[in-house]
Amino acid sequence: MCVEKTPWEQVIDFHGHTCPDIAVGFRVAQIAQRELGIRPALDAELIVRAETYSCALDAFQVLNKATLGRGTLQVEEKGKHVYIFHYTGTENILRIAVKGEILGHITPPESFTSPRQKQNWSLENIQYVLGSSEADFCTLQKGIGSTTKPSYPSHWATCRICGEAVSQSYAQIEGDNVICSTCVG
Ligand SMILES: [Zn+2]
Ligand SMILES: [Zn+2]
Incomplete structure (x- = not known):
């Protein structure tokens, strides 16, 4: 059962x-x-x-x-x-x-x-x-009142140092120079 x-x-x-x-x-x-x-x-x-x-x-x-x-x-x-x-x-x-x-x-x-x-x-x-x-x-x-759902990243870039994909909103981007927050330290 x-x-x-x-x-x-x-x-x-x-x-x-x-x-x-x-x-x-x-x-x-x-x-x-x-x-x-x-x-x-x-x-x-x-x-x-x-x-x-x-x-x-x-x-x-x-x-x-x-x-x-x-x-x-x-x-x-x-x-x-x-x-x-x-x-x-x-x-x-x-x-x-x-x-x-x-x-x-x-x-x-x-x-x-x-x-x-x-x-x-x-x-x-x-x-x-x-x-x-x-x-x-x-x-x-x-x-x-109201609440909202967070929006998820939809634009990706490649970190110049580690080569991994990183959401554009979380990367440091200057021109073509993209650095993820891990590599920024
Ligand atoms: Zn518990
Ligand atoms: Zn990186």
Whole structure:
């Protein structure tokens, strides 16, 4: 018999381990799905803009189908667990900010005495994240705004020094003299 994986199992499979941060992402992603409802148009893409790098990002790649490769998952490092969700073609923005008490609680200790202690700590904190009330977990804001997808380079040049192809927008170009940023040093 083939039993379909739960969303949590899918996220953990993709992420590669269980940790409190992926639980944060899982919860944020599910709240966003509920708030945004169904895709407003066939070609609408969900953009997720995160304000910090963490394990949480992988939940959006699985549950919201926002990926780094397509540019629909974007990270602007501001050191904040703030997540902005936006369907292209609409003007509705959803902003989710994870509360400081949650983040303080799931900060790991300096060290663990054993792998078992680490595992117990992790499980306890995952339960804490998933079991907290939504009012304790985050603040939700809805507003008007938009996001854009980054445009990918389409014009290529060849670096004079290493001979490798480099996007023109990332190279130093003076006349025929093209130098990639690696070779500029
Ligand atoms: Zn993790
Ligand atoms: Zn080069």
